[in-house]
Amino acid sequence: MRASTATAEVSADDAVRRGRLRLDGVRKVLGGKEVVSAVDLETEPGEFLTLLGPSGCGKSTTLNMVAGHLTADGGVIEVDGRDVTGTPPHRRSMGMVFQSYALFPHMTIADNVAFGLRMRKVAAAERDRQVAEVLEMVGLDGMAGRHPRQLSGGQQQRAALARALVIQPDLLLLDEPFSNLDAQLRVRLREEVGALQRRIGTTTILVTHDQEEALAVSDRIAVMADGVIHQLDRPREIYLRPGTDFVAQFIGEVNALDGTAAGFTRDGYACRVADATVAATPAGEAPAEGTEVRVYVRPEVVRIRTDRTSGLVGTVRETRFLGSRIRCVVATPAGDVTAALPFDADVPAVGEEVTCEWRPSDASLTAR
């Protein structure tokens, strides 16, 4: 995608003022079941926010309420301070991109992209200029006269993106936009979309079930399950410091150690697991001393030390070379701890007694 500097600057200016979305207690009942329960959410203008969760968690329903295709059964949806809860979709200024591309099959790419401008009664000359500009921005110049079926999946999705962006929407809504593409193209297109979004600064809501995708492109991620947001935070925090068991288990691999809260110390919040003391950062409010807690540690942050025998000590049960990482499983009194060591790390021998360590700020702790 090539830069089109003039537009980028104008849009970025706009975005300073526009694109603040706020959901307050939004609910939706479908078929007698509450699929979205009291969702609260607020975006910064220009932010890239992802709703991440398994299918059926309510993320798409939430997005469709934001777009106006579904009516909320409770709560308030505001854009830049305007209450749009009851506004029909055609009076909200939101560009939406779908998993199925959803291009109009009987129209050329140029006509598809021009559709929103036509609805806004933009004069023909100005319309043509903007269409050409946005098509160039998504790398589809030269495809204007083709029909959607003559384009590859990736090209169709770029056209759909151009169609959504040309109306300079308050919000850009992406509903699993990369899921129909093959793995390589998926990664490339999401990087392009991420870069484009940062350049034009349109507030963007992405819905996906792909955690890697969410981590890669988002400013913040809202992890959803069973109609509620479990955690809303930056990708790094979501990954390293999961706030609920669901978040910990849904994203990546995690070591979960059960223990008893032992209060704040110099290196974070201490926790007794089996006969060792480990430290982590409480997710949310710190639990009272003596309560049952669970510590979540990602394999990537676990370090293996052979020169110490205090802390969480265990016996190496298995090591496996995985290319970019070495997987090392240590049997400790608190259960197996998996470490993903850098490929050039000193690999302990199986059967060796080692200590598992991590920075307390890289692990989280929640009440059980």
Add this chain to the structure above:
Amino acid sequence: MIRLLGTGFACLVGLFLIAPVLVTVASSLTTTRYVTFPPQGFTLRWYAEVFRKEEFLSSFVLSVGVALAAAAVSAVVGLACGLAIHRYRFPGRAALEGVLASAFAVPTIVLGIGLLQWFAQMGLASSPFTLLLAHLVLTVPYTVRLVLAGLAGLDRSAEKAAAGLGAAPFLVFWHVTLPAVRGPLIGGAFFAFITSFDDLTVALFVVTTDLQTLPVRIFNYMQYDYDPTVTAIGTLMVLFAAVAVVVIERFVGVAKLFGADTEQNR
């Protein structure tokens, strides 16, 4: 060798299909007072005869009028009905679909008898309107089927996308939904026209001596006079159909009508 046989077979089948038409056309040119094939001599006298017989002309006008109305009403009702079945869950939806699907299975003669009774009971006198109603029973189920097939190929997301881009509900329908069923609608209307224009069985039960569609008129005429006027009319009807096909081909493409076009049906 196999290919040669295949081509030969295809030609035979084609000949078999087209032979009756050729016989009709050829025998309309005979100078004899009775229909015969091969024709003896050459004359256009029977064509002049057709235009001299006013009852044939009025029947033609009636047939075309009813057929056009059947085409238009089938398209509109078919679209509305197809949309309702495709979009909404309403009481009786399954029953409606079942009735529409099984309508094909009812022999037209049974339908004719039924309609005769029904119209009599309702006190509806025979008129172009009752004729139209009778033909709609034949044509609407087909149009609904076609529309449903067209709608099945329509991505609902495209309608959402259009709404999001600022199109009010009617504009979404006009710009996105309607183009998706344009082929099926034109095809359905075309089918309705031909079905109505060709129908003899149902019409026989519904018409009166004053009100006869062209097929009924020909049928009745043939019971008493089997002269080449009949084959001349037949030839004119073939010409009429051929012109219709060419015109539609020019504007729409006949292939499109029958779903061969991927763009409209995807």
